Amino acid sequence: MTIPDYHPALSARFLRRSFAFACVASLLLGSSANAGTILQFAQTSALDTVTATENAGGTATTLSGSISVIASNFAGVPQFPGIPLFETFVGVTSTGAATTSGGIISQTYAGTIEFTSLPNGAGTNFLTATFTTAMFSGSGNSASLNATAPALTFTSALGIFDGATGMSLSFSGIAPGPLSINGSSIASFGAQNTGTFSATIVPEPGTLCLASIAVAIGTLAYGRKRMKID
Numbered sequence: 001m002t003i004p005d006y007h008p009a010l011s012a013r014f015l016r017r018s019f020a021f022a023c024v025a026s027l028l029l030g031s032s033a034n035a036g037t038i039l040q041f042a043q044t045s046a047l048d049t050v051t052a053t054e055n056a057g058g059t060a061t062t063l064s065g066s067i068s069v070i071a072s073n074f075a076g077v078p079q080f081p082g083i084p085l086f087e088t089f090v091g092v093t094s095t096g097a098a099t100t101s102g103g104i105i106s107q108t109y110a111g112t113i114e115f116t117s118l119p120n121g122a123g124t125n126f127l128t129a130t131f132t133t134a135m136f137s138g139s140g141n142s143a144s145l146n147a148t149a150p151a152l153t154f155t156s157a158l159g160i161f162d163g164a165t166g167m168s169l170s171f172s173g174i175a176p177g178p179l180s181i182n183g184s185s186i187a188s189f190g191a192q193n194t195g196t197f198s199a200t201i202v203p204e205p206g207t208l209c210l211a212s213i214a215v216a217i218g219t220l221a222y223g224r225k226r227m228k229i230d
Helices: 008-029 205-229
Strands: 034-043 050-054 061-074 077-094 099-101 104-116 125-139 142-148 152-155 161-175 189-201
Touching: 034 125, 034 161, 061 104, 077 125, 125 161, 152 161
Parallel strands: none
Antiparallel strands: 034 061, 034 189, 050 061, 050 189, 061 077, 077 104, 099 104, 104 125, 125 142, 125 152, 142 161, 161 189
């Protein structure tokens, strides 16, 4: 939309119409909730790694790291060029012995993965995924970590989704490879990861209206400034 040159009456009409249009659209969006992708991400640097560390007894393995990522989708909306976030693994530890079947190594895990604006879980919480049962499985130099509700729950400071449905992380470049078992747990390794989280998306009409007010007021203020300069 082209913002007209400032004139008191014209700008007031533009302000009212812009605000009304945005709020009506926001309220319509808020009338329904849809299941879909709420966060999709990829790492920004191959130098950052998710680290799997096997304990001394070879009975458990922990995934750790606070990694710089870019969210290409958030709350069901594609993001360009993307939202820079940090992915932090918190207490993600195996809960059972690793097994092998048909060449695929599998092991269950529990813990939390946080996506925040600052490293190590600091800053704004875009998404925190907590899972009591997630399946880590793979072979060679790749693997995945998957969880579904009800063993998966989400929280967010932004409050725009509810009812977690799924989590899927893909690990690549596992080194040293191939993926293996040492003792009764997956052997230590480092890898890169990408992932997708899905839930019921709940639009926030009140929040969107407030954002519309801010944009409209900013437009009006800009017009007044131009009038004084001209």
